[in-house]
Amino acid sequence: MPAASGRRALLGAMAAWPWAARAQDSRPVRDAAGRLATLPQRVTRVVAAGLPAALPIWSLAPDLLAGWARAPRGPELAFLPPEAAALPETxxxxGGGSDTAxxxxxxxxxADMILDYGSVTPSYAAQMDRIQSQTRVPALLLDGTLSKIPDTFQLLGELLGRQAAAKPLIETSARLLDEARAAAALLAQRGRPRVFYARGPQGLETGVAGSINTEILEFCGAENVAAAQAGVGNLAQVSAEQVVVWDPDWIITPEAALAATxxxxxxxxxxRAVREGRIAVAPVLPFGWVDSPPSVNRLLGLAWLPILFGVRPRDELPARIGALSDMLYHRRPDDAQLGALLRTASP
Structure with a gap:
């Protein structure tokens, strides 16, 4: 057999091998950290590395989500369709603390893919390298910065083959970001509200400068009074005496019981904020509007905060939250649920 004919025969045989067929059906992609991974042409199942990653998948392609890093429970399930409760806890x-998967x-x-969503620092990229090496499953990291949410939906739509479903999510998130920027510009002219974000049962955990937990407050034009507080990471513990010295214009907290006391x-x-009734409870159902987790759920916070700070009409909030909930979570809250969410969110 001539050499050329032999090579052709060998290549033809190799092409028939299963691994060669899989290689032909794959595509190289880069994530937000610049890491290269190889995905199948059609992704049918995705593992979320944490809850922040689960939410954009749930919004865009709930049928592809393998499970919840932390499954919704109790009152959270009332704001989600029944399919959410059927998914396992993976x-x-x-993320913070010990890994549980x-x-x-x-x-x-x-799974065809593992997805993480959040910081794209070298340490998080290295985590994904390790996970990919251990599981032999392509692992991608997307940028969790608030302003990058439209880019996240666009890239995820391309990765999952859901470009049509991604289009309204891209457009809506881009519009909310633009409106928040406009609100911030107005507040800069009027005087930025000074806000303390009170996390935890005692209200003394808060976001420091550059924290993803309080990013949305500053994006919408507020001044985070704790921004200059020394701290490691995104969150820091402060003293009650320090909060008294700051004397913020607003207190925003996800802790309804704390706000009541x-x-x-x-x-x-x-x-002064307490004496003048400027305590706002950031809703947390089914997920937080400020953080908890810091993911695409913060789009509801983008709709809420400009209204709270008085630069958009208050009467538009119920309809906007209802529409966003329907788009992100595939269930629109009923009037009673909306009323309960907004009663303490808009003092």
């Missing part, structure tokens, strides 16, 4: 591959479980899920509390009640 655990967390990345096993490599074996990821492999057993037969503030007017009679010996320290909180001395703050």
């Amino acid at each position: 655990g967390r591959l990345t 096993s490599v074996e479980a990821v492999v057993a899920s037969h 503030m007017p009679k509390h010996p320290i909180w009640s001395t703050l």
Whole structure:
């Protein structure tokens, strides 16, 4: 057999091997950290490395989500369709604290892709390299910055083959970001509201400068009074005495029980924001409007904060939250649910 004919025969045989067929059906992609991974042409199952990554997948392609890093429970489920409760809890591959998902479980899920969403620093990129190496599943990292949400939906639509479904999410998130920028410009002219974000049962955990947990407050034009507080990472513990010194114009908290006690509390009640009734409870159902987690759920916060700070009409909020909930979570809250969410969110 001539050499050329032999090579052709060998190449033809190799093309018939299963691994060669898979290679022909794959595509190289780069994530937000510049990492290269190889995905199949058609992605049918995605493991979310954490809850922040699960939410954009749920919004865009809920049928492809392998499970929740932390499954919704209790009152959260009332704001989600029944399909959300049917998904298993897969655990967390990345994020704060110890990881709760096993490599074996990821492999057993037969996922085509692992997705993480958040910081794109070298340490997080290295985490994804490690996970990809351990599981042999392509692992991608997307930028969780608030202003990058339209880019996230666009890239995810391309990765998952859901470009048509991504289009309204891209357009809506871009419009909300533009409106928030316009609100911030107006507040810069009027005087930026000074805000303390009170996390935790005592309200003394808050976001420091550059924190993803308070990013949305500054994006919408507020001044985070704790921005200059020394701290490691996104969050820091502060003292009640320090909050008294700051004496913010607004207190925003995801802790409804804490907010209810503030007017009679010996320290909180001395703050001007409390005396003048400027305590806003950031809704957390089914996910937080400010953080918890810091993901695409913050689009509801973008719709809310300009109204809270008085630069958009208050009467438009229920309809906007209803439409956004329908788009992001595939369930529109009923009037009673909306009323409960907004009652303490708009004092």
